[in-house]
Amino acid sequence: MVREEVHRLQSRVEVLEQKLQLVLAPLHSLASRATEHGPQDPGSLLAHSFQQLDRIDSLSEQVSFLEEQLGSCSCKKDL
Numbered sequence: 001m002v003r004e005e006v007h008r009l010q011s012r013v014e015v016l017e018q019k020l021q022l023v024l025a026p027l028h029s030l031a032s033r034a035t036e037h038g039p040q041d042p043g044s045l046l047a048h049s050f051q052q053l054d055r056i057d058s059l060s061e062q063v064s065f066l067e068e069q070l071g072s073c074s075c076k077k078d079l
Contacts, residue, residue, distance in 0.1 A: 023055045
């Protein structure tokens with residue numbers, strides 16, 4: 001039971017990390033295009049960046065919560 005919970009939480013962390021990479025990919029793409037072609041519309045770039053930062057912040061909070069859950073889990077003793 002405890003091992004299943006640890007496995008479930010670890011799976012959720014992995015999914016969140018993958019989602020974070022998906023969120024970061026457009027930012028890397030925008031940054032590389034901006035250096036190649038000069039800055040695009042600064043207003044839309046800024047708005048898009050804030051949206052991405054909000055998503056990253058949300059994912060970060062979720063990962064932190066899961067890490068706390070793993071840290072306080074008594075199952076560490078069983079592993």
